Each structure stands twice: as structure tokens, then as C-alpha cells.
Amino acid sequence: MLKEVNIDWQNLGFAYMKTDFRYISTWKDGKWDEGNLVEDNMLRISEASTALHYGQQCFEGLKAYKTKDGKIQLFRADENAKRMNRSCRRLLMPEVPVEKFIDAVKQVVKANEAYVPPYGTGATLYIRPFVIGVGDNVGVKPAPEYLFCIFCLPVGPYFKGGMTPVNFMIADYDRAAPYGTGGEKVGGNYASSLMPHEIAAKKGYADCVYLDPATHTKIEEVGSANFFGITKDNKFVTPISPSILPSITKYSLLHVAKEYLGLETEERDVFVENLDEFKEAGACGTAAVITPIGGIEYKDKLHVFYSETEVGPITKKLYDTLYGIQIGDVKAPEGWIFEV
The missing domain is CATH 3.30.470.10 (Aminotransferase class 4, branched-chain amino acid transferase, N-terminal domain)
Structure with a gap:
């Protein structure tokens, strides 16, 4: 019993x-x-x-x-x-x-x-x-x-009362070093993120966006989650770099976007100067599945994607599909589910 x-x-x-x-x-x-x-x-x-x-x-x-x-x-x-x-x-x-x-x-x-x-x-x-x-x-x-x-x-559920977009700022600090341990899930990466997170929180942001440590021109991670964006021509795009932790949620979303939603997918460089190529954006990881990004503050200006208050339709479909797979409401790809 x-x-x-x-x-x-x-x-x-x-x-x-x-x-x-x-x-x-x-x-x-x-x-x-x-x-x-x-x-x-x-x-x-x-x-x-x-x-x-x-x-x-x-x-x-x-x-x-x-x-x-x-x-x-x-x-x-x-x-x-x-x-x-x-x-x-x-x-x-x-x-x-x-x-x-x-x-x-x-x-x-x-x-x-x-x-x-x-x-x-x-x-x-x-x-x-x-x-x-x-x-x-x-x-x-x-x-x-x-x-x-x-x-x-x-x-509990990450979002109480439903998904709500949140805003982020670009970090002045690096999360990991080039050729360092950014691609591994080790404590040092998280220890170094504590101060940048606190700075962002004090400024009213959910967390910060880390750029690539070598050139500071490309988006790598969003807090402790992976970034993705939906382009204006409906491509699911996510950054690629040896410094990014390979998120299981992100790779699952790449599959869902292509096989369930019929979107084109790309893993490629995402330049921070080109934020306007995306009509929706989000951060993905185990805790929330998807955290919708309302806007990113860069060079003292807040770049807003779909909305600061409403979740974009494609982001919502991605979330509903992947979470549905996780709780057994949507048929999972072969080998994704382990029964206890």
C-alpha cells in the first residue's frame, strides 16, 4: 500500500x-x-x-x-x-x-x-x-x-497561472572559458553564474544572456538554459558552440519542431546584433521546458520579440507538444520514455 x-x-x-x-x-x-x-x-x-x-x-x-x-x-x-x-x-x-x-x-x-x-x-x-x-x-x-x-x-509547475514571458539582459561576465567546461554539467559553471544572475535580478530581469567567451558577439546560454528563436520565416534556430551545455530539452525541441510541427530547424551561430531576425524566442531546460523570452536588453535598449505579456503561438505549440510527450498525453518518439 x-x-x-x-x-x-x-x-x-x-x-x-x-x-x-x-x-x-x-x-x-x-x-x-x-x-x-x-x-x-x-x-x-x-x-x-x-x-x-x-x-x-x-x-x-x-x-x-x-x-x-x-x-x-x-x-x-x-x-x-x-x-x-x-x-x-x-x-x-x-x-x-x-x-x-x-x-x-x-x-x-x-x-x-x-x-x-x-x-x-x-x-x-x-x-x-x-x-x-x-x-x-x-x-x-x-x-x-x-x-x-x-x-x-x-x-511545482515552473509557471504558476500559465506561461508568462520574462525579460533578460546581456551579461558583462562570461559563463565559461573558450575550450573550458561550458559544455559539461559541472558545478563551476553554475558558481560563476551566481554574481551575473544577482546583477540581472537587481535590475529587474529574470536572468542574463551569456555571449560567446571568445568574441562576445554570439548568444550562447540564457541563465542556466539554452536559447532558441523562431525566425520570421518560421525556422526553429538554436545556437551551436562547444561552450554550450547540450540540453536534452533543446535537442528534443529540435525534433519536435521538425517532426511534429513541420518547421525547418537550424543549429548555428546566433549573433546578438541580429535579434530582429526572430519573431519569438525562448529559453529551454528541464525545469520549465520552455521559458518564453519577452525581450532582451542590449546596449541599453530592450529588444522585444513577440510580446512582453503573451506567449508566441509557435512557442506555445512547442511547449504543449513536448510537455504532452513527457506526461504521456502525446505519442513519444521511440526510445524517449522509460516506464518505472
């Missing part, structure tokens, strides 16, 4: 909540152990762990969704596993086999099934896998041991 939890599903935000179980596996002597579920949400690690001093850590974010018929499903979990392994390779951490990753995610979701929000609430179960370097190690070198962990928590 499913445990009863006292949660107001309609008023959940995006905040930490301790759920019942999390997964932990240790890498030692060249291999991962079996891993197991634990109730304790505190990690005990060496004070000399590389994760604490040298940033040897990476993480992922994905969600579990309750469908109309009561099933629980994951969206493209294998892609999260592959992306985490790219991050691990970049930081000289051991990779987690894709099968182990997916099995561990399923274990965590099953063990915390009571926390999977009901269909129709707009809420979902957010899942956070991560790998950290641990052990006694003071030198700047890879750790002697690693932990692969996963925890989860229910989160």
Missing part, C-alpha cells in the same frame, strides 16, 4: 524537500560497488575531498511524470546518463554505466513513489544524480574514490 504524504501539490515551489530514500554507490579500487538505497540524507566525506577543493564533481537533472492512467515515466533518462558520462570524462572521474544509471534512477523513484505528484497538478518529481570526488587527497589530481548519488523531490 502506497504511503500517504501530506503535500499541497497545487502550491509546490522549486525547493529542497527530504524524501524517504536516496541511492549511493562508491567507486573504489577501479570499480563501482552495487550501490544501495539509504534513508540518511547526509553525506560523510573526507575534508580533503577533491569535490570540495578542486571542483571535481558533476550532476544531472531529470524528472519523473505521472500519466493519466497512473503510470510513472522518465523522459530520455539514457541521454542524462550519457551527458553525465561526458562530464565525468572531462573531469577524469569514472563513468557510470548507462544501465546502472537508469536502474538507480528507477530504484529511487520507486522507493519514493508516494512523492510523485498526481497527473494534472502540473507538479513533477525532480531527480538529481551526481558524482563527486572524495577521499584523502590534497594534491591537484583526481580523487582516489568517488560517490555516485541520486536524490529526488517533488517540485
